Amino acid sequence: MSVVFEQVRDKYFSDDEWEKMPDAEKNRHKLMYENYTNCDEEYRFLMPVPEFLKNKTPEFAAKKRREREKRRVDDSDVFRKPLFSVKSFEEIRKNPIRRAKLKPVNFEEVPEPNDDRYVFCDKCDTDNVDFCKKCGVLRLIIDKKVAMGVEDRAKKTLPSCMEIRDSPIHNLGVFAKEDLENNLQMGPYEGLVTDKDNAEGYSWKLNKGTLVNGMDEKNSNWLRYVNCARHVNEQNIIAFQYRGKLYYRTFRNIKKGEELLVYYGLKFATELGIKEKNYFDANQNIVESNTKKTIKEIENKIDYLIPREEKAILDFYKCKYCFWCFTTEDFKLIHMKRCKSRNNKVGENFDCVYSCKHCLIQFFKKELCSSHEKKCLKPRVRVEKENMKIMFIKRMNRSNLNAKNVNL
Numbered sequence: 001m002s003v004v005f006e007q008v009r010d011k012y013f014s015d016d017e018w019e020k021m022p023d024a025e026k027n028r029h030k031l032m033y034e035n036y037t038n039c040d041e042e043y044r045f046l047m048p049v050p051e052f053l054k055n056k057t058p059e060f061a062a063k064k065r066r067e068r069e070k071r072r073v074d075d076s077d078v079f080r081k082p083l084f085s086v087k088s089f090e091e092i093r094k095n096p097i098r099r100a101k102l103k104p105v106n107f108e109e110v111p112e113p114n115d116d117r118y119v120f121c122d123k124c125d126t127d128n129v130d131f132c133k134k135c136g137v138l139r140l141i142i143d144k145k146v147a148m149g150v151e152d153r154a155k156k157t158l159p160s161c162m163e164i165r166d167s168p169i170h171n172l173g174v175f176a177k178e179d180l181e182n183n184l185q186m187g188p189y190e191g192l193v194t195d196k197d198n199a200e201g202y203s204w205k206l207n208k209g210t211l212v213n214g215m216d217e218k219n220s221n222w223l224r225y226v227n228c229a230r231h232v233n234e235q236n237i238i239a240f241q242y243r244g245k246l247y248y249r250t251f252r253n254i255k256k257g258e259e260l261l262v263y264y265g266l267k268f269a270t271e272l273g274i275k276e277k278n279y280f281d282a283n284q285n286i287v288e289s290n291t292k293k294t295i296k297e298i299e300n301k302i303d304y305l306i307p308r309e310e311k312a313i314l315d316f317y318k319c320k321y322c323f324w325c326f327t328t329e330d331f332k333l334i335h336m337k338r339c340k341s342r343n344n345k346v347g348e349n350f351d352c353v354y355s356c357k358h359c360l361i362q363f364f365k366k367e368l369c370s371s372h373e374k375k376c377l378k379p380r381v382r383v384e385k386e387n388m389k390i391m392f393i394k395r396m397n398r399s400n401l402n403a404k405n406v407n408l
């Protein structure tokens, strides 16, 4: 609104009058006001005074003043008031971009372990990661230590509790020379690791797709002689994969003289003439095994059962200076080159070594070993996935190890 309009309104009209007045009328009043006030004072007396300029009584002037005051206050309020009403903090919608920049919330997504870290426990009937917390790890039957490439290596690795001889099933087989208990672990199945299928019937296929071919007797172990069971009742061991390797284990007690028999899997077994239907047929002959010996009895009696703590001493590749143990000869040699104890030849002064019962690292001092054990966070565990997908291959035919094994 122009200044002249404001002057006319403020001085000569009440707010109500001004509001109701049409724009043309307001304009006319403005022009009359300008003409009159702009006229020289000498000649102004000649002009008629416009009507609206005349009604400026004291009451009217006081009323106009009040209206002006009120308007000023209202106008100043416009600047003080926010343009929008203030919402409570909760109601304010957060900016999604800002929210994205917030620090990550405090949670962790625990990765699912690999399939071959699950172990099925017969007793508890549960799948466990690494080992059954109630029943512990499986006990091992250790292969005899023979260098790779040696003539007849596979037979030479045979533990003293077994024998290899003619089998009524096929050519050679593995037989128990002693009563064997349930839950004994054997292996891993050794052989050439390859990507190619072969026709020999001595390969296991691992979950990742590679094959362990035990055909070559110089580069495999005794597990290659284990035949396939013809019926569920004569099966006494099952194969399972643990951390990329294939193992066998007993799932019931085995009598002295009994042949060790595993199930090769549906496809390969079918190829050998073992039909799935007959395999699980209850009317077939039942192979009995009533060998019930306490673990203590067996442990005390036989030399091939190695308690976990001793395994490191006998089976692992040991640095001759410091007694650290390694799972392969190569690792051991690498370590020995850098071994801190090499110059002192510390190891030569000790007849006895102490191994950690969790991770199998060895120490030449008992105190060192026990202090390590307290801290050791890597309990050595045996893992078993009985519902496995490992396959035993013969002539391009792959066969899954039957999941029914699990239910035996």
Ligand SMILES: C[S@@+](CC[C@H](N)C(=O)[O-])C[C@H]1O[C@@H](n2cnc3c(N)ncnc32)[C@H](O)[C@@H]1O
Pocket (backbone or CB within 6 Å): 167, 169, 170, 171, 172, 173, 200, 201, 202, 224, 225, 226, 227, 228, 229, 230, 272, 274, 394
């Ligand atoms: C891993 S080898 C077992 C050892 C074999 N008996 C030997 O003397 O070398 C697998 C081969 O044995 C034979 N075999 C194993 N179980 C069998 C079964 N139940 N019936 C027929 N042949 C079997 C098959 O020829 C198969 O290819």
